[in-house]
Amino acid sequence: xxxxxxxxxxxxxxxxxxxxxxxxxxxxxxxxxxxxxxxxxxxxxxxxxxxxxxxxxxxxxxxxxxxxxxxxxxxxxxxxxxxxxxxxxxxxxxxxxxxxxxxxxxxxxxxxxxxxxxxxxxxxxxxxxxxxxxxxxxxxxxxxxxxxxxxxxxxxxxxxxxxxxxxxxxxxxxxxxxxxxxxxxxx
Amino acid sequence: xxxxxxxxxxxxxxxxxxxxxxxxxxxxxxxxxxxxxxxxxxxxxxxxxxxxxxxxxxxxxxxxxxxxxxxxxxxxxxxxxxxxxxxxxxxxxxxxxxxxxxxxxxxxxxxxxxxxxxxxxxxxxxxxxxxxxxxxxxxxxxxxxxxxxxxxxxxxxxxxxxxxxxxxxxxxxxxxxxxxxxxxxxx
Amino acid sequence: xxxxxxxxxxxxxxxxxxxxxxxxxxxxxxxxxxxxxxxxxxxxxxxxxxxxxxxxxxxxxxxxxxxxxxxxxxxxxxxxxxxxxxxxxxxxxxxxxxxxxxxxxxxxxxxxxxxxxxxxxxxxxxxxxxxxxxxxxxxxxxxxxxxxxxxxxxxxxxxxxxxxxxxxxxxxxxxxxxxxxxxxxxx
Numbered sequence: 058x059x060x061x062x063x064x065x066x067x068x069x070x071x072x073x074x075x076x077x078x079x080x081x082x083x084x085x086x087x088x089x090x091x092x093x094x095x096x097x098x099x100x101x102x103x104x105x106x107x108x109x110x111x112x113x114x115x116x117x118x119x120x121x122x123x124x125x126x127x128x129x130x131x132x133x134x135x136x137x138x139x140x141x142x143x144x145x146x147x148x149x150x151x152x153x154x155x156x157x158x159x160x161x162x163x164x165x166x167x168x169x170x171x172x173x174x175x176x177x178x179x180x181x182x183x184x185x186x187x188x189x190x191x192x193x194x195x196x197x198x199x200x201x202x203x204x205x206x207x208x209x210x211x212x213x214x215x216x217x218x219x220x221x222x223x224x225x226x227x228x229x230x231x232x233x234x235x236x237x238x239x240x241x242x243x244x
Numbered sequence: 245x246x247x248x249x250x251x252x253x254x255x256x257x258x259x260x261x262x263x264x265x266x267x268x269x270x271x272x273x274x275x276x277x278x279x280x281x282x283x284x285x286x287x288x289x290x291x292x293x294x295x296x297x298x299x300x301x302x303x304x305x306x307x308x309x310x311x312x313x314x315x316x317x318x319x320x321x322x323x324x325x326x327x328x329x330x331x332x333x334x335x336x337x338x339x340x341x342x343x344x345x346x347x348x349x350x351x352x353x354x355x356x357x358x359x360x361x362x363x364x365x366x367x368x369x370x371x372x373x374x375x376x377x378x379x380x381x382x383x384x385x386x387x388x389x390x391x392x393x394x395x396x397x398x399x400x401x402x403x404x405x406x407x408x409x410x411x412x413x414x415x416x417x418x419x420x421x422x423x424x425x426x427x428x429x430x431x
Numbered sequence: 432x433x434x435x436x437x438x439x440x441x442x443x444x445x446x447x448x449x450x451x452x453x454x455x456x457x458x459x460x461x462x463x464x465x466x467x468x469x470x471x472x473x474x475x476x477x478x479x480x481x482x483x484x485x486x487x488x489x490x491x492x493x494x495x496x497x498x499x500x501x502x503x504x505x506x507x508x509x510x511x512x513x514x515x516x517x518x519x520x521x522x523x524x525x526x527x528x529x530x531x532x533x534x535x536x537x538x539x540x541x542x543x544x545x546x547x548x549x550x551x552x553x554x555x556x557x558x559x560x561x562x563x564x565x566x567x568x569x570x571x572x573x574x575x576x577x578x579x580x581x582x583x584x585x586x587x588x589x590x591x592x593x594x595x596x597x598x599x600x601x602x603x604x605x606x607x608x609x610x611x612x613x614x615x616x617x618x
């Protein structure tokens with residue numbers, strides 16, 4: 058069965074688009090948040106007690122948990138189609154961390170990768186809940202960079218797995234367009 | 245012997261540039277269209293009867309044919325240099341499909357990947373044969389995206405194989421420049 | 432121990448930023464130039480006598496030296512953290528050559544990849560030592576392309592290894608910002 062990966066930088070509206078698309082579908086997907094699944098697996102294997110500990114794990118342990126989580130998801134996909142909610146890249150102090158490195162892709166074997174995007178200005182507005190909205194030039198360039206790097210890394214995920222990469226623009230006042238596009242792919 | 249991959253979105257003028265460059269060369273290349281080779285291999289192995297059936301094959305069969313075609317091409321390259329005419333990505337309803345996923349690259353082992361590009365407006369004009377030329381903004385952005393994603397995926401092909409990636413701009417009224425650049429690479 | 436890869440197109444100011452950041456660090460890194468290390472390994476193994484011969488080696492020999500150099504660096508990293516000074520891509524007549532193809536990454540296993548960038552105009556100015564500074568449009572686009580392709584290939588390196596990718600802008604009159612960012616990553 059299909060494993061479909063859904064990604065989007067915070068503020069792009071990934072979850073909103075996904076939930077609305079799923080409501081309209083006949084097909085039943087299991088939606089799995091990859092971060093949650095990693096924590097579940099780590100807890101089950103007595104590697105951590107709480108979520109905070111996840112971040113402090115040595116790289117090799119983290120890699121092992123990532124693989125285990127991917128394997129569990131792939132097993133579930135034998136029975137039902139799965140949507141994996143995760144990140145193309147995660148912006149950290151050390152730089153952009155790939156959400157789906159090789160060892161995850163090899164277990165997960167996604168058939169499609171969806172990137173929900175919006176204009177940087179739209180993302181900045183959606184992220185800010187208060188009056189003081191930052192729309193400075195540097196911030197816009199940062200989000201532009203992030204989305205560009207997400208695209209680049211998504212294409213390397215595609216090379217590795219053969220998955221299709223679909224970009225879904227979720228512009229303000231155009232949510233229905235984004236939902237329809239996602240629905241068409243989830244089928 | 246070299247296996248050189250030539251790609252370009254429809255309307256970029258890949259075939260025109262290639263044919264003109266080949267005319268000027270002393271070296272003799274076998275030019276193989278990857279799609280045709282896949283069909284030939286599938287027919288020979290009694291997997292399909294006609295071209296239409298190619299699209300309806302289950303993913304695993306498709307992958308097997310892709311590998312077989314790549315292997316056949318690599319074998320031919322033992323005797324003569326080969327040019328493989330194919331797509332960096334194919335735009336489908338499900339998103340951008342990588343033309344050279346890992347399992348093809350591993351068999352094919354290209355030494356160079358050539359991307360023939362043009363400006364979106366030029367591509368739109370070349371694609372439209374009638375009077376009503378669509379030059380709307382959305383269309384331009386689509387082609388921009390496609391070419392950007394082609395570049396990104398080409399770089400992941402390069403990482404995988406060590407192949408060089410050459411971008412050849414085929415602008416209107418500048419065909420000779422594009423031909424000369426391609427000729428210089430084909431040697 | 433960490434292996435951190437530092438790259439930057441000529442004129443981006445990679446070495447200046449690196450040296451200033453290292454001065455400020457408590458941690459002691461071994462800084463290894465990947466090209467030099469390749470030459471050292473090739474000489475030691477009696478494959479070449481001088482640096483000129485490096486370029487004329489058959490691809491398979493080159494690949495073997497690349498692997499050996501990467502292996503040597505990875506061994507050194509068992510004792511001390513290493514900074515590898517190299518290229519994301521090298522611009523050649525045949526196109527952009529990836530600096531860290533798969534077989535190097537597999538030995539080297541970097542934990543972070545740093546891209547030092549600047550605006551094309553800044554790079555052009557820094558590259559030209561004489562009065563006649565070329566700032567023509569084509570040149571600017573070339574450098575833009577190069578930096579874009581460097582980012583794309585860096586993301587495929589990240590997919591392959593799990594390394595983070597950090598972009599450090601080294602703008603004119605803003606060297607301290609670039610140095611501080613690099614210092615923060617090198618720790």
